[in-house]
Amino acid sequence: MTTKKSRAKPAIRPPDIGIPNIATGVPGLDAVLGGGVPEFSMNLIAGNPGAGKTTLAQQIMFANATEERPALYFTVLGEPTLKMLRYQKEFGFFDPALVGSAVQYVNLSDEAVDYDLSVVLARMIEEVERARPRVVVVDSFRIAMGQGGAPSAPGKMSLDAFIQRLAVEMTSWEVTSFIIGDSNGRGYRSPMFTVADAVFFLTQVADRNSVVRKLQVLKVRGRASMPGLHTFRITKQGLQVFPRIPEQQFERRPMPTLRLTTGIPGLDEAMGGGIPAGDALMLGGPAGSGKTTFATQFAAEGLRRGESVVIVVFEEYPEEYLSRAKARNQDIAAMIEAGNFRLIYLRPLDLSVDETLAEILEAVAEIGASRVVIDSLSGFQIALAPAFREDFRESLYRLVGALTATGVTIFMTTEIAGGYPEAAFTTERVSFITDDIIVQRFIEIDGVLRTVLAIHKMRGSAHSHDFLTYEVSAQGAVVGGPLRNYRGILTGVPEQQRQLVREGHEGLTERESMVLDTLVRLGGASRIILAEHVGVAMEELADTITRLELLGYTRTTRTNGKEIFHAIAQSST
Amino acid sequence: MVNVPGATHIIPAKAPSSTELARQLVARAARNGKSPESAAHSAFSACKITYRALARSIGVEGANALLARAQSQTVKTHPLLREIGIGHRDDDDTAKIDAVVEKHGIAASAAGLEALLEVLLTLLGRFVGTDLVVRLVAQGATIGTHEHEDTP
Numbered sequence: 001m002t003t004k005k006s007r008a009k010p011a012i013r014p015p016d017i018g019i020p021n022i023a024t025g026v027p028g029l030d031a032v033l034g035g036g037v038p039e040f041s042m043n044l045i046a047g048n049p050g051a052g053k054t055t056l057a058q059q060i061m062f063a064n065a066t067e068e069r070p071a072l073y074f075t076v077l078g079e080p081t082l083k084m085l086r087y088q089k090e091f092g093f094f095d096p097a098l099v100g101s102a103v104q105y106v107n108l109s110d111e112a113v114d115y116d117l118s119v120v121l122a123r124m125i126e127e128v129e130r131a132r133p134r135v136v137v138v139d140s141f142r143i144a145m146g147q148g149g150a151p152s153a154p155g156k157m158s159l160d161a162f163i164q165r166l167a168v169e170m171t172s173w174e175v176t177s178f179i180i181g182d183s184n185g186r187g188y189r190s191p192m193f194t195v196a197d198a199v200f201f202l203t204q205v206a207d208r209n210s211v212v213r214k215l216q217v218l219k220v221r222g223r224a225s226m227p228g229l230h231t232f233r234i235t236k237q238g239l240q241v242f243p244r245i246p247e248q249q250f251e252r253r254p255m256p257t258l259r260l261t262t263g264i265p266g267l268d269e270a271m272g273g274g275i276p277a278g279d280a281l282m283l284g285g286p287a288g289s290g291k292t293t294f295a296t297q298f299a300a301e302g303l304r305r306g307e308s309v310v311i312v313v314f315e316e317y318p319e320e321y322l323s324r325a326k327a328r329n330q331d332i333a334a335m336i337e338a339g340n341f342r343l344i345y346l347r348p349l350d351l352s353v354d355e356t357l358a359e360i361l362e363a364v365a366e367i368g369a370s371r372v373v374i375d376s377l378s379g380f381q382i383a384l385a386p387a388f389r390e391d392f393r394e395s396l397y398r399l400v401g402a403l404t405a406t407g408v409t410i411f412m413t414t415e416i417a418g419g420y421p422e423a424a425f426t427t428e429r430v431s432f433i434t435d436d437i438i439v440q441r442f443i444e445i446d447g448v449l450r451t452v453l454a455i456h457k458m459r460g461s462a463h464s465h466d467f468l469t470y471e472v473s474a475q476g477a478v479v480g481g482p483l484r485n486y487r488g489i490l491t492g493v494p495e496q497q498r499q500l501v502r503e504g505h506e507g508l509t510e511r512e513s514m515v516l517d518t519l520v521r522l523g524g525a526s527r528i529i530l531a532e533h534v535g536v537a538m539e540e541l542a543d544t545i546t547r548l549e550l551l552g553y554t555r556t557t558r559t560n561g562k563e564i565f566h567a568i569a570q571s572s573t
Numbered sequence: 574m575v576n577v578p579g580a581t582h583i584i585p586a587k588a589p590s591s592t593e594l595a596r597q598l599v600a601r602a603a604r605n606g607k608s609p610e611s612a613a614h615s616a617f618s619a620c621k622i623t624y625r626a627l628a629r630s631i632g633v634e635g636a637n638a639l640l641a642r643a644q645s646q647t648v649k650t651h652p653l654l655r656e657i658g659i660g661h662r663d664d665d666d667t668a669k670i671d672a673v674v675e676k677h678g679i680a681a682s683a684a685g686l687e688a689l690l691e692v693l694l695t696l697l698g699r700f701v702g703t704d705l706v707v708r709l710v711a712q713g714a715t716i717g718t719h720e721h722e723d724t725p
Contacts, residue, residue, distance in 0.1 A: 082632075082635045089705060100707075107633070109632045110632060
């Protein structure tokens with residue numbers, strides 16, 4: 001995601017509870033702060049060296065500085081200004097055209113080193129009175145975090161007194177100020193923490209090979225800030241915060257009582273009419289069982305119906321994923337061109353859940369998606385930074401909760417390892433998070449590998465309790481009828497219950513069996529003849545014939561331009 | 574209201590080269606001089622104003638470091654610069670430039686100081702880019718310098 005460099009300044013938002021907010025210009029941060037930074041507040045940005053404090057302050061400063069109400073950036077003791085400018089200039093928010101007029105840098109390190117804090121304060125007052133700034137940044141107060149209140153030398157201003165005076169002066173100047181302070185986390189007793197109206201604490205944690213940055217708003221006076229640790233990332237555009245609880249979750253959309261067609265022949269019927277809109281469905285299965293085929297068919301069906309679709313992939317490169325999807329659904333290419341489709345590819349190994357969620361939510365909002373495919377949860381788990389993998393259940397809970405709150409229907413795939421009865425969806429048990437669960441598996445019948453699926457769970461909906469056969473071919477997936485004449489399916493090697501074998505064909509519906517029997521009897525028939533013999537209207541035969549052909553029971557030939565259907569000889573069991 | 578009076582008139586739309594900027598600063602110093610000065614005195618004023626502008630925005634230490642490096646690079650071709658000091662708290666340096674001009678002549682002194690200024694701006698530009706050099710120099714130059722010497 002990019003934040004465009006813009007001269008337009010964020011306006012002061014209308015007051016929520018009296019005091020106006022100043023927008024920070026940092027994506028996601030205003031939501032965490034409960035609307036923004038209170039105007040004329042004194043804010044402390046604390047954290048470890050390298051956590052991103054200076055970048056955060058600069059980003060806020062550039063977002064709010066104008067020539068009429070400029071921003072003053074005081075360097076007291078910290079990174080040399082020359083170096084700071086050299087690196088900050090690389091960020092998208094840094095606008096060199098504003099430097100010198102709307103953004104003014106004042107270095108007071110000489111005064112801080114050679115004199116005492118009263119001289120530093122006097123210089124600040126002088127500069128502020130001259131410039132009448134809207135925003136003031138003081139960088140940095142490493143000293144403030146570690147020292148006590150004793151004056152540095154007899155007769156000189158103590159740090160406590162300096163901080164107290166600074167707070168009073170800043171309030172009376174009607175400026176919104178940001179004090180940057182290095183802290184190792186032991187500085188909570190510093191008077192700065194008490195005096196500040198808001199405290200931002202930034203951390204950077206290295207875990208195995210990944211680094212995760214987190215922001216915590218310890219306090220904001222007069223605002224209900226979002227609690228907890230929020231991950232953030234520093235990109236070329238500056239900071240982007242990913243709130244733990246996305247805003248959408250506060251505005252849960254009412255769910256329509258609709259069912260979404262899956263686009264997989266035979267599956268909707270088994271699910272009682274399709275997937276209830278707004279549900280989170282999890283499709284689990286072993287490697288090669290056709291999970292991705294099912295998922296892309298669900299997506300393609302949405303596109304075919306004019307809906308917008310987001311697919312999130314973690315394992316395959318987007319080009320490969322799309323070319324495979326196009327091969328199965330020839331129409332999908334044209335529909336992708338139509339613009340109501342987004343493919344999000346997330347592969348880094350240091351992702352945070354919030355970051356992933358923000359990316360998906362943004363895509364959903366951008367195209368107004370009603371279907372989201374996450375393929376797969378196993379890949380998602382690996383793509384996360386180790387710190388988040390440990391809390392995968394909680395992470396997934398938040399992801400699914402936030403997404404379903406927007407009203408989208410989620411289709412997730414996950415790899416199942418192990419035998420059927422004990423099969424776990426992932427290394428964490430996450431099934432409670434989903435509304436609907438479908439499990440695929442391989443079974444062996446007479447030495448042939450077959451595939452079956454079962455609908456394990458559908459919240460508040462009747463559904464098939466059978467083991468249903470399904471086939472995945474180059475044309476896609478087709479779900480067949482129930483595998484009723486077998487026992488021991490869960491073992492993976494079922495046995496046929498011969499005494500229960502009835503007339504008909506395994507895995508076919510009654511009508512499909514009738515059509516097949518008719519074709520066997522007639523040795524081949526046109527559509528009109530077949531309709532006559534079966535006793536149904538010609539148009540009602542279309543789906544049946546398509547499925548029989550996909551399942552390999554029939555084939556079509558053309559004689560003088562007329563379609564003739566034939567049964568393909570099946571080996572008897 | 575433009576907060577920094579006069580800031581815009583020396584900030585061109587396109588960033589000038591260090592040579593151009595140095596010449597502009599010297600010309601500006603000549604225009605703003607209290608009484609008609611020699612080219613060497615104008616160049617010296619331009620160096621001082623630039624140095625102070627930098628000291629204000631990037632700090633005295635930063636400005637000193639850049640100036641020292643610029644001086645060491647320029648002194649090879651302009652040895653007279655060894656006799657000139659541009660210090661943050663050294664206000665009584667007019668006597669020094671007078672002595673240098675008397676000893677080496679106006680043209681040589683002016684050329685040395687302008688070369689020093691050019692190298693100083695080039696070094697700064699390598700760190701922060703030429704566009705920002707103009708902004709930083711303009712900021713301090715037009716706001717006016719702060720007489721740190723008066724502070725205890």
